[in-house]
Amino acid sequence: MSEGFAPPVDKVPRGLLLLLLVPGLFALVVTFLLPILWLFRASFATSAVKALSGSDWSLEAYREVLLDTFYWQVAWNTLILGVSVAAIAVILSFPIALFLVRTQSRWQGVLTALAVAPLLTSSVVRTYGWMVLLGDRGVINSTLQAMSLTSGPIRLANSSFGATVALVEILMPYAILAMLSGFGRLNAQLEEAATVLGANRFRVFSRIILPLSLPGVLTAALLVFVLAISAYVTPRLIGGGRVFVLGTEVFNEATVTLNWPLAAALSMLLLVLFSSVIVIYQRALRALDT
Amino acid sequence: MTDPHVQIDRLVKTYAGASKPSVDNISVSLPRGEMLALLGPSGCGKTTVLRMIAGLIAPTSGAILINGRDISAVPVYKRNMGMVFQAYALFPHMSIAENISFGLEMRGIPKAETEVRVRRALDLVKLSGLGERRVGQLSGGQQQRAAIARSLVIEPELLLLDEPLSNLDAKLRDEMRDEIRDIQERTGVTTIFVTHDQDEALSMADRLAVLSQGRLEQIGTPREIFDRPQTDFVASFIGAGNIVVGNVVEPGVADIQGLGRLQFVGGGRAGIPIRLMVRPHRFVLTNVAGNGVNHFSGIVEHIVYRGEIVTLTARSGAAVLKADLPTHAGKLPEKGSRVTLAVAPEDVTVIGDDSQ
Numbered sequence: 001m002s003e004g005f006a007p008p009v010d011k012v013p014r015g016l017l018l019l020l021l022v023p024g025l026f027a028l029v030v031t032f033l034l035p036i037l038w039l040f041r042a043s044f045a046t047s048a049v050k051a052l053s054g055s056d057w058s059l060e061a062y063r064e065v066l067l068d069t070f071y072w073q074v075a076w077n078t079l080i081l082g083v084s085v086a087a088i089a090v091i092l093s094f095p096i097a098l099f100l101v102r103t104q105s106r107w108q109g110v111l112t113a114l115a116v117a118p119l120l121t122s123s124v125v126r127t128y129g130w131m132v133l134l135g136d137r138g139v140i141n142s143t144l145q146a147m148s149l150t151s152g153p154i155r156l157a158n159s160s161f162g163a164t165v166a167l168v169e170i171l172m173p174y175a176i177l178a179m180l181s182g183f184g185r186l187n188a189q190l191e192e193a194a195t196v197l198g199a200n201r202f203r204v205f206s207r208i209i210l211p212l213s214l215p216g217v218l219t220a221a222l223l224v225f226v227l228a229i230s231a232y233v234t235p236r237l238i239g240g241g242r243v244f245v246l247g248t249e250v251f252n253e254a255t256v257t258l259n260w261p262l263a264a265a266l267s268m269l270l271l272v273l274f275s276s277v278i279v280i281y282q283r284a285l286r287a288l289d290t
Numbered sequence: 291m292t293d294p295h296v297q298i299d300r301l302v303k304t305y306a307g308a309s310k311p312s313v314d315n316i317s318v319s320l321p322r323g324e325m326l327a328l329l330g331p332s333g334c335g336k337t338t339v340l341r342m343i344a345g346l347i348a349p350t351s352g353a354i355l356i357n358g359r360d361i362s363a364v365p366v367y368k369r370n371m372g373m374v375f376q377a378y379a380l381f382p383h384m385s386i387a388e389n390i391s392f393g394l395e396m397r398g399i400p401k402a403e404t405e406v407r408v409r410r411a412l413d414l415v416k417l418s419g420l421g422e423r424r425v426g427q428l429s430g431g432q433q434q435r436a437a438i439a440r441s442l443v444i445e446p447e448l449l450l451l452d453e454p455l456s457n458l459d460a461k462l463r464d465e466m467r468d469e470i471r472d473i474q475e476r477t478g479v480t481t482i483f484v485t486h487d488q489d490e491a492l493s494m495a496d497r498l499a500v501l502s503q504g505r506l507e508q509i510g511t512p513r514e515i516f517d518r519p520q521t522d523f524v525a526s527f528i529g530a531g532n533i534v535v536g537n538v539v540e541p542g543v544a545d546i547q548g549l550g551r552l553q554f555v556g557g558g559r560a561g562i563p564i565r566l567m568v569r570p571h572r573f574v575l576t577n578v579a580g581n582g583v584n585h586f587s588g589i590v591e592h593i594v595y596r597g598e599i600v601t602l603t604a605r606s607g608a609a610v611l612k613a614d615l616p617t618h619a620g621k622l623p624e625k626g627s628r629v630t631l632a633v634a635p636e637d638v639t640v641i642g643d644d645s646q
Contacts, residue, residue: 185382185383187379189375189377189379190379190381190382192346192375192379193373193375193379193380193381194381194392195346195366195367196344196345196346196366196367196369196371196372196373196441197367197392197393197396197440197441197444198367198368198370198393198396198397198444199367199392199396200365200367203396207392208381211383212382212383
């Protein structure tokens with residue numbers, strides 16, 4: 001009789017329900033957890049070969065990372081890049097997201113799609129685009145020189161300036177998307193209510209719009225920050241080997257100098273940097289909520 | 291007569307791209323302390339009028355005068371209006387007390403005074419002690435009280451309420467209706483509220499302005515609107531009615547086509563056409579059989595028992611009459627039975643200007 005009906009969820013044996021988790025869990029363990037653990041193990045090895053065999057334990061890689069001011073500088077560069085990219089991307093995306101949320105236009109959907117359309121192009125292509133614009137013989141420099149405003153090229157690419165500009169543009173769609181989903185509490189009627197109560201435009205913005213959009217802004221900032229500090233392609237390509245961030249250094253140590261323990265230790269550093277920022281952030285978000 | 295507190299003068303609003311105005315030449319004036327209802331079906335322009343008074347919509351033409359001064363050029367935030375929105379529009383990121391003090395803060399009122407006034411406002415709407423609550427921690431009725439407190443604490447020139455009871459359940463609605471009226475009387479604030487609910491308008495307002503398709507149909511006290519409707523629209527929108535047309539045969543008596551003679555209070559020259567209305571609940575059953583002046587015999591076509599009353603429709607000649615009759619324990623009319631409905635001349639309503 002009842003073969004066509006599934007039993008109610010609370011009647012299913014617990015073990016059977018947990019089975020649902022198995023495929024996802026398996027994929028996560030194999031593709032994420034195990035490699036991370038292996039990376040952690042490798043960071044305590046003395047060489048790439050030893051890292052593979054797992055035969056020795058040493059703090060050599062960490063000693064190198066922690067004692068060499070170069071890596072401190074790299075970590076610092078990464079942090080600065082992340083913070084400035086996040087700040088600029090959020091400031092530039094905020095008005096766009098605000099417009100997209102508030103517009104009554106029937107083009108709202110099209111405009112939103114346009115704002116996030118750059119995501120359809122690979123970030124490699126977009127980075128090359130910026131190189132064309134910012135390079136020593138790029139559009140900007142040749143224009144400036146043609147107008148005799150500058151005598152030689154100004155360094156726009158091959159610098160952290162170029163990396164920042166390119167990353168901001170590449171990551172802005174993410175910021176816009178995060179803000180759009182975080183602006184749920186914004187409501188035109190609240191602004192009207194504040195205006196009727198005597199708030200001018202500036203105060204409506206500072207007392208109503210800004211506080212209500214803050215969760216979306218903070219989510220966007222976190223997302224962009226995390227994506228920026230782990231970026232490799234853009235800083236590597238547009239930095240032309242002159243921009244040293246954790247991403248480029250990990251790649252360098254792993255593939256060029258083949259110092260896997262060092263690459264692993266740097267990855268761990270990046271991981272710690274990541275997680276601490278996320279933890280601090282979530283604390284801040286929770287404090288905002290209450 | 292003292293000067294009116296609020297004067298709305300030939301107000302017109304035509305939205306861009308619209309072929310006809312949403313608000314068409316509306317003029318109303320209110321003495322200080324009056325509570326006026328703007329009543330009409332949705333889309334009649336009542337909310338647009340309210341929003342123009344608040345300053346949220348700019349009129350196409352016409353003027354809004356407060357104490358004789360045209361406020362059309364005054365920006366919203368300087369108008370000192372108290373407005374309660376349909377969905378209350380409380381600020382979700384602030385406590386109730388912060389919501390209420392917002393308007394005072396915008397006016398630069400000192401902290402100590404603000405505290406006193408917020409507490410007084412909370413007392414006024416019976417929310418004492420709930421100032422520290424978050425918006426989400428209050429029930430719908432409490433949120434509305436908070437919204438009212440927020441608009442009254444600034445001692446506004448006018449209190450504007452947009453469909454104040456529509457978001458409340460039936461029981462709370464009755465309670466808040468009395469509550470709002472009571473608060474309005476105690477504070478003496480001139481109030482305009484918008485509603486589509488005739489009960490709400492009749493029971494709360496000092497006067498009603500009935501709007502239809504952007505035009506002012508009639509303005510008057512609840513009794514005037516109910517008993518002396520000037521137009522068919524007002525007659526049929528406010529309460530149910532049997533509207534009939536006929537010709538005056540002698541002053542105070544009309545001949546109704548397909549029904550018979552109807553005596554009414556009022557004049558009228560012989561021969562002129564006239565529109566009359568009988569409210570269903572003003573019919574009574576009579577034992578006099580057959581047709582006569584003001585009593586009409588008919589067959590019951592449809593009957594609904596509703597506890598305190600029975601609502602029936604009876605066909606008499608070419609006319610169909612609707613009557614609400616009080617119930618009693620004895621025998622009631624049934625479907626198909628013959629009844630005679632009678633109405634007193636003073637209960638016959640003349641539609642339109644009855645000065646003729």
